[in-house]
Amino acid sequence: MRKAKSAVALDMETGELALTREPGSSAWGANCQSSDYVNGAGPSSSRQGAGNRAEEYMADNTERIPFTGGSSALPKYRSTTHELILSTIFKYVMWVLAIGPWKCIKAVSWLLNKWQRFVYPLSYALFYGSDAMDKTMPTVRAVIIWAWNTSSLALHFVDVILIFVVINIVSQNGNGWVSITMGLLYFLSHYLMAVIMYMENDRPIDCPVYTGVDFLNFARRQVDVLFFDIQLLSSVVHSNIMIEGMTQMMLQGYEEARVCLHMIMNSLPACIILGVLYDAIFALKDQFKHILERKSALNAIYAAFMLAVLNVVDKFIRLSLADPWLHPLNEDGYPLLYMRSNAARLPRALMLDFVFRCNVQLGENNDRLTLRPLYDKYVINCRGEAKHLADGHKMYLLRKALRTFNKGSVRFNKAEEIARKVDRHITRDQTLSDTRTVREVDASNIRPGPHLAKMLEEVLSETTGFDVLLLGDNRFNDESVVHIVEGLRHNLYGLKIRELDLSNNDMADKAAEAVATYIMQYKCIANLNLSNNLHLGPVGVKGIASVLSEDIALERLDLSGCDVGGEGAAALGAMLKANRGLRCLVLANTRLGAQGIDSICRGVTKNTTLKELDLSRSGCDDKAAGHLAQVFQQNNTLEKLHVGNNRITDIGAKLLADSLQANTGLHYIDLAGCPMDKSWKKLLHNIMKGQGPPHLQ
Secondary structure (H helix, E strand, O other): OOOOEEEEEEEEEEOOEEEEOOOOOOOOOOHHHHHHOOOOOOOHHHHHHHHHHEEEEEOHHHHOOOOOOOOOOOOOOOOOHHHHHHHHHHHHHHHHHHHHHHHHHHHHHHHHHHHHHOHHHHHHHHHHHHHHHHHHHHHHHHHHHHHHHHHHHHHHHHHHHHHHHHHHHHHOOOOHHHHHHHHHHHHHHHHHHHHHHHHHHHHHOOOHHHHHOHHHHHHHHHHHHHHHHHHHHHHHOOOHHHHHHHHHHHOOOOOOHHHHHHHHHHHHHHHHHHHHHOOOOOHHHHHHHHHOHHHHHHHHHHHHHHHHHHHHHHHHHHHHHHOOOOOOOOOOOOOOOOOOHHHHHHOOOHHHHHHHHHHHHHHOOOOOOHHHHHHHOOOOOEEOOEEOOEEEEEEEEHHHHHHHOOOOOOOOOOHHHHHHHHHHHHHHOOOOOOOOOEEEOOOOOOOOOOHHHHHHHHOOOOOOOOOOEEOOOOOOHHHHHHHHHHHHHHHOOOOOOOOOOOOOOOOOHHHHHHHHHHHHHHHOOOOEEOOOOOOOOOOHHHHHHHHHOOOOOOOOOOOOOOOHHHHHHHHHHHHHHHOOOOOOEOOOOOOHHHHHHHHHHHHHHHHOOEEEEEOOOOOOOOHHHHHHHHHHHHHHOOEEOOOOEEEOOOHHHHHHHHHHOOOOOOOOOOOOOOOOOHHHHHHHHHHHOOOOOOOOO
């Protein structure tokens, strides 16, 4: 009997790949229609088109291999009855163990987020109050937060120990079911923590089939929770700095529901103790009379109750303080609040690590701070997807670095000096050197989120010391660039940027007008790069040109890849007639055409400072070359001209050659990609070298 073969076919209705067999096999017929569609034939021609089907994919025995967490893009396969039964069992087991509790966790998380929105004004006040303290007394703030975190963790573990003491007291007095209930509540909180870890990190995004591997992953997370508690306990002993930072990196990305569950699970035992202590559970009054008569047991119950209440209050305060900078949405549309990793409460170990890396980088790169490689040090992998720092994290770390190295006129008080001595004792390492200063900030391609520009505005409004700001390749839109420029305009120290890079963004006319306002206000930018902003049109270009007529600081303007148009070219030409500071103008890939180039040439003719002009890929033809020839007859200041990849033929080349005979300024011309004879290119280059025209062949 001939062995059946399988092939891959595309289901045109579902868009999925389907596994098909040749005629005569047991599976033929079910997938026949999808196979026919692949071959472009109807059902009647399926047998004739069998030879043109997709390439053989797998043999019969391959069908019996289960795919854990398979995606819709994987081929469909037929499982045996035994495999179907096992997958069904695992599916319902995982639903009971993880998926069902996860839905309850989502509901708790939703309620928590609603509460945090309600107390948002308080969060704002505390956030900016803490931020103000970080500016003038950073070490005092760090010591306070360290003390709070350490006390909170210590309180948690003392509370847990006392609750187990009370469980023992209750069980010894013949109330075992009460002690069992209290113990189960505590272990339930840890079980739900493992549910969060599995559902957010291990479970495949699209998981139609569950196997024993999924069950083992869930069991492994139960063990991880145990080690998590050990790490937290070590944090109390080891000053809650380095180990807390390691724990934070391990847990980054989990929802605040984790801590919310701890709060609830710790409050329920406290309620039970309260009921026992104050006879709220009247049915058990007589059963607990022996406990009420023993002072030692009664004191333990009192202490457990008080510490449980304090623990709940502490957790509740932590949960209520949502960072105003950090409110991205998760896949369900709810604000995603990270556990103790809101921007104002980043682990100190992470901040110290970031500042230390900045210090090393500044030493290696001549005081240039490049953020992208620094941020990439804190990327974790979650279900095969890279999880980056949130906007609030990025900006808070940047602000911390700038405050550390660019202190400006900030003067620390005596409280700060005392706190630094305490801090050196806590950290048990050498203090960070303060000799470095950030001179350049490279924030190119830092994967900005929707909130980053507004946060960057706050950071830029209060920093000083650097004069180079690179923000290219971030896809900032019009509103985002306006926020950034407003931060520069309203800087407390009058920050003056010498080089500003906004290339490869989505800025438009409104953002260009904001940049023009900054130029007019400070007259400090020497290098402005606005290239490859496709939405930057004539209106924005006119706004930039209008302030450059009198500005003498700007030396290089790059508008390549922008929609300059005829109106923009006319504005730039008028600007060049009056400008006395610009040295380089880049208009490559702007499709100016002959009319636009004529406007530019009229301005260059009157200009006495422009040294370099780039008109590559700008639609320059022989007529435009004639306009350039007129420039060379009257202007000896221009030294470099780029007109490559244009439609300049031999006619335009002759016009340029004739005009360059008497020109003494131009010494470089780029004609690459122009459809002219090579002899003309050689002639033009020889003219600029002063060799005279060679004989043409």
